[in-house]
Amino acid sequence: DAKTTQPTSMDCAEGRAANLPCNHSTISGNEYVYWYRQIHSQGPQYIIHGLKNNETNEMASLIITEDRKSSTLILPHATLRDTAVYYCIGSTGNQFYFGTGTSLTVIP
């Protein structure tokens, strides 16, 4: 599975868009990019995943570069409840290797 690199931490003002970057330069052609988040002391929660095209759901948008070497998760209007650790994972869909993620703090 692809190794991913994310910033350790980020802050975002409440109501603003949160843009979380992820580098996955070694991702292979059959690996999807998954995003999960983990609120303290809970299990991770699935957010979104994509292969090549940009994806959007009720939680977030995923922008994947054309060369698939990086992606950005966008939370369009961050709320205090979005404070969590966000994990970017490259996977074919069977095993998932979580790194240390990005700790996002939404500031009132």
Add this chain to the structure above:
Amino acid sequence: SQTIHQWPATLVQPVGSPLSLECTVEGTSNPNLYWYRQAAGRGLQLLFYSVGIGQISSEVPQNLSASRPQDRQFILSSKKLLLSDSGFYLCAWKRPISYNEQFFGPGTRLTVL
């Protein structure tokens, strides 16, 4: 709808004691099942995964083992716990079709003293 259960929710065990954590899934059949561990302040580490009854893949060699005696039951065990086994243990399931997301249980917080 599908639900995933883990128990116990918290556990305090002495070093050298055995361990048995249980995970069950309801509302689906033939799920892929996973055990993860999260040490304090660290990311999630994949320990074991299973694609069917009796089929276990180990990701990290250690003093833990996993078993899948039934389709929707996944057990994590140890004969002798170490201090380093302390952590937050999470079970997860996904549909066997590729590219589907995983669904996580509430976790077991294990403290080894």
